[in-house]
Amino acid sequence: MTHTGGNWTRLSIAAALAFRWDGRRRRCYFQTRPGSYNDLALIAFLRALKCHFPGRHIILVWDGLGGHKSRVMLQYLARARTWLTVERLPGYAPELNPVEQIWGNIKGRELANLCPANILALRGPLRAGFARIRRRSTLAFGFLRHAGLSF
Secondary structure: OOOOHHHOOOEEEEEEEEEOOOOOOEEEEEEEEEOOOOHHHHHHHHHHHHHOOOOOOEEEEEOOOHHHOOHHHHHHHHHOOOOEEEEEOOOOOHHHOHHHHHHHHHHHOOOOOOOOOOHHHHHHHHHHHHHHHHHOHHHHHHHHHHOOOOO
């Protein structure tokens, strides 16, 4: 038997749970990339996210990831103030981040007992997991409630 998982790199995921101000709608967005996210890749994700909300103001609740606080990111956020407000979570508080619940949910379902031949083979199961979450509105609102947030 040959074990193929010993020479993996990294597949990183950026995700956003979006809720309408009155709670009537929710959306889940994600993006994968080989390697790690840095400030430039996160800025690209934010620009892509903005395209889904033309003319709307976004309030972004963010954790303490280094790429969220770099000089380049802070400069970008200062320029984006017309459409983006950032609220920061405490330094280490995964229980307050609804997106952490997404990871746990997908890891427990689509990624459970999965041993793909290469890291890029994870993209399909990840897409399936996010599609499942998108279809079940109660999940997104449940993740929000678990973090102690509500409408």
